Structures are given as structure tokens and as C-alpha cells.
Amino acid sequence: MxxxxxxxxxxxxxxxxxxxxxxxxxxxxxxxxxxxxxxxxxxxxxxxxxxxxxxxxxxxxxxxxxxxxxxxxxxxxxxxxxxxxxxxxxxxxxxxxxxxxxxxxxxxxxxxxxxxxxxxxxxxxxxxxxxxxxxxxTARLWWVELENAIRALDSVPFAGQTLPASAADEKMAAFLAIYWNLRAGSEARLLDEIARIAALARIDGAALTRGLxxxxxxxxxxxxxxxxxxxxxxxxxxxxxxxxxxxxxxxxxxxxxxxxxxxxxxxxxxxxxxxxxxxxxxxxxxxxxxxxxxxxxxxxxxxxxxxxxxxxxxxxxxxxxxxxxxxxxxxxxxxxxxxxxxxxxxxxxx
Ligand SMILES: [Zn+2]
The missing domain is CATH 3.20.20.370 (Glycoside hydrolase/deacetylase)
Known part of the structure; x- marks a missing residue:
């Protein structure tokens, strides 16, 4: 990555x-x-x-x-x-x-x-x-989890806001905003936040890892x-x-x-x-x-x-x-x- x-x-x-x-x-x-x-x-x-x-x-x-x-x-x-x-x-x-x-x-x-x-x-x-x-x-492909979750969701709650994510350009804007916000912080926060967003979209991170x-x-x-x-x-x-x-x-x-x-x-x-x-x-x-x-x-x-x-x-x-x-x-x-x-x-x- x-x-x-x-x-x-x-x-x-x-x-x-x-x-x-x-x-x-x-x-x-x-x-x-x-x-x-x-x-x-x-x-x-x-x-x-x-x-x-x-x-x-x-x-x-x-x-x-x-x-x-x-x-x-x-x-x-x-x-x-x-x-x-x-x-x-x-x-x-x-x-x-x-x-x-x-x-x-x-x-x-x-x-x-x-x-x-x-x-x-x-x-x-x-x-x-x-x-x-x-x-x-067991380890997580968190950048794929985030992509797949945003693809599936129409909006993404993040950092006290609701980011629109229905059109492709909105999805890209939401991905970049969340990605770079989390990249600036700790490893634990990055993993926790993406797990939370992935759960909203019912993404199974372990299945993703085993599949890829x-x-x-x-x-x-x-x-x-x-x-x-x-x-x-x-x-x-x-x-x-x-x-x-x-x-x-x-x-x-x-x-x-x-x-x-x-x-x-x-x-x-x-x-x-x-x-x-x-x-x-x-x-x-x-x-x-x-x-x-x-x-x-x-x-x-x-x-x-x-x-x-x-x-x-x-x-x-x-x-x-x-x-x-x-x-x-x-x-x-x-x-x-x-x-x-x-x-x-x-x-x-x-
Ligand atoms: Zn790598």
C-alpha cells in the first residue's frame, strides 16, 4: 500500500x-x-x-x-x-x-x-x-475495506459529519477526506474508524483478506x-x-x-x-x-x-x-x- x-x-x-x-x-x-x-x-x-x-x-x-x-x-x-x-x-x-x-x-x-x-x-x-x-x-486490508464500504454506502458518518457518497465523485471525495484524515492519526484510530465504517456496509474484513x-x-x-x-x-x-x-x-x-x-x-x-x-x-x-x-x-x-x-x-x-x-x-x-x-x-x- x-x-x-x-x-x-x-x-x-x-x-x-x-x-x-x-x-x-x-x-x-x-x-x-x-x-x-x-x-x-x-x-x-x-x-x-x-x-x-x-x-x-x-x-x-x-x-x-x-x-x-x-x-x-x-x-x-x-x-x-x-x-x-x-x-x-x-x-x-x-x-x-x-x-x-x-x-x-x-x-x-x-x-x-x-x-x-x-x-x-x-x-x-x-x-x-x-x-x-x-x-x-487475520490482518486487515483497511484501504480495500474503506473502498468497498464507500462503494456500498450512500453516505458516510465520519468525525461528526455525514459525508454524501451516492455519486462517484462524492464517493471519491469521501474516500480521500477519510483516508487522509486517518493517515494523519494513530494506527489504532485508523483501524477502529474503518472497522466502524465497514460494519455499516456489512463488509467482512477477514473474508476480504482471505479472498485476496x-x-x-x-x-x-x-x-x-x-x-x-x-x-x-x-x-x-x-x-x-x-x-x-x-x-x-x-x-x-x-x-x-x-x-x-x-x-x-x-x-x-x-x-x-x-x-x-x-x-x-x-x-x-x-x-x-x-x-x-x-x-x-x-x-x-x-x-x-x-x-x-x-x-x-x-x-x-x-x-x-x-x-x-x-x-x-x-x-x-x-x-x-x-x-x-x-x-x-x-x-x-x-
Ligand atoms: Zn504493503
């Missing part, structure tokens, strides 16, 4: 800006400076587009066809697609070719059905980050796939920076321990849930290093530079966002130029 909602809201303006930048020819000239050593690509759902007019989480899904096009674009631009575990060594040695690592967050069943055939077609290594509470069927996420049997089978690396993504998928020291550390360590116990293989990589600066902070980057993870990834935007060799538990990613399923956008992102602008010229922006 990322800040895709906000991005989706701004996608038209941003899309026009990206198009203008792409047409300028500047990104190609700047590429030697902005592309760095490569990128860690971030994906969530891979599934055929089901359509709909109220789809606030659309940024979190791309079609199998666009996954295919993404890998084709990487090949076309000369990227080596490498297992995540090779990145530390790759950063220690010069290499003329840029690298790309493919990462999938949360452990969705559609990855198994729709992503694996594409990844196999290209022989592309990939990493899937498992939140163990999703695999257990792989169970342990499926994960165990996936873990034996020669192209697959399994990473950890906490137990309950909280915004770790909102938790106290001990609970945050416990979420990180317990998810790794549970996966290792279930799969009988070491877990060397971690992804911070939500992953923006309000959800993953320098405290958690340090804990990830203390716990011995080889790498940990955020949802900060950026390419990977040599200097990231010293910050392997605070790595940025390149989000392959459902709001931008166009080859031209992807090609532009792979030059690194948009990140250079977003990060105001800083290569390390964590």
Missing part, C-alpha cells in the same frame, strides 16, 4: 507534466546523471482490469499485459533483471549495465495467477514481501519457485513509525521469524508497509539493519545510486503505478529524470 490515492487524484496534472518532460528530450540527455545504477520496481496487484467508476486504489494494480510490457521495456533499455539479493554485491562493483529488481508487496493471490506466467516467460527473478497476518487471514491474499500453503509452494525470493512485510501491516519502539521491532522480527519457521528458509529482505516518511523513519531503518536484513525497501521514489550501498535498509523504489499504465511514462521513469526533479536533485532522499 502506498500513497497512490493522492497520486491518483493528481494523476492528470502529473501525467501532463511527465508527457511534456518526456517530449523535451532532456531525460535522455540527463540519464547518465539521473539513472544511477538501477531501480527496484514496486508492484502490488497484477490482474485484469475489472472496470468501475469509483476505483480509488487503482494505483495499486496493473494488468498482466502491462507487467509484460514493463519487463520488455527493461530489456529494451538494457537493464539486467537481478534477484534482490544481488543488489549489495552489484553496488560494490562497477557494471556498465543498469539493474532492475522486481518486487511485489503484500502477497496477493493474483500474483500467483497473473504475474508468475509473465515472469516465467522472461525468466525474471522476483521478490514477494509477505505480511504474515495476511497469510494467516495467498495462504501459507500457496506461499510455501511459491517459495520453492527458482525465480522467487520471499521477503518480510511485518505481521499486521502497520505504519511502523506510528508505533512505539518495542511493538515496531516486534512487527519486523516476528514476521521474519514466522516466515522462516513456515518455509524453513532464511528471510533476508524486508519492505516497510506504506513506506512513506510518515510510516517508515530512520528508527525503523536502523532496526532493520540491527535485525540483520540485507536490504529493506521503502516507497520513497528514486533510482539506486552507489551511495545506497551505505543505506541498504532505506532503499527507494520505482512504483509501477496503475494510474500510469503507458509505455512512454515507464520509459521516462526508467531514465531516473522524474525522480531527480521530485527529489530536488538529491540522489538520496530517504
Amino acid at each position: 502506498t500513497d497512490v490515492v493522492k497520486k491518483g487524484f493528481r494523476s492528470r496534472a502529473l501525467g501532463a507534466g511527465l508527457k511534456a518532460l518526456g517530449a523535451s528530450g532532456l531525460p535522455r540527455l540527463a540519464q547518465p546523471f539521473t539513472q544511477g545504477r538501477g531501480a527496484i520496481l514496486m508492484f502490488h496487484h497484477i490482474r485484469p482490469w475489472a472496470g468501475g467508476v469509483f476505483t480509488p486504489n487503482r494505483g495499486l494494480e496493473i494488468t498482466p499485459e502491462f507487467l509484460d510490457e514493463t519487463i520488455a521495456a527493461l530489456h529494451g533499455r538494457g537493464f539486467d533483471i537481478v534477484p534482490l539479493g544481488e543488489i549489495p554485491a552489484r553496488l560494490r562493483q562497477p557494471n556498465e549495465k543498469p539493474f532492475a529488481a522486481l518486487t511485489f508487496d503484500d502477497g496477493y493471490r493474483d500474483n500467483l495467477v497473473h504475474a508468475i506466467p509473465v515472469l516465467e516467460k522472461y525468466g525474471a527473478p522476483f521478490t514477494i514481501y509477505i505480511a504474515t497476518g495476511f497469510a494467516d487471514g 491474499c495467498m495462504n501459507w500453503e500457496e506461499i510455501a509452494k511459491l517459495a520453492t519457485h527458482p525465480l522467487c525470493t520471499i521477503g518480510a512485510h511485518t505481521v499486521t501491516h502497520p505504519r511502523l513509525a506510528k508505533l512505539g519502539d518495542a511493538p515496531a521491532r516486534q512487527e519486523m522480527a516476528a514476521s521474519r521469524d514466522a516466515i522462516e519457521a513456515r518455509l524453513g528458509q532464511p528471510v533476508r529482505h524486508f519492505a516497510f508497509p506504506v513506506g512513506d516518511p510518515t510510516s517508515a523513519s530512520p528508527r525503523e531503518f536502523a532496526v532493520a539493519a540491527e535485525l540483520g536484513f540485507d536490504t529493506a525497501v521503502t516507497t520513497r521514489k528514486g533510482m539506486i545510486f552507489d551511495a545506497h550501498a551505505g543505506r541498504l535498509t532505506a532503499l527507494p523504489r520505482l512504483s509501477v503505478n496503475g494510474d500510469y499504465q503507458e509505455r512512454a511514462y515507464l520509459e521516462l521513469l526508467l531514465t531516473g529524470a522524474p525522480f531527480w526533479l521530485w527529489n530536488r536533485g538529491r540522489r538520496i532522499a530517504a
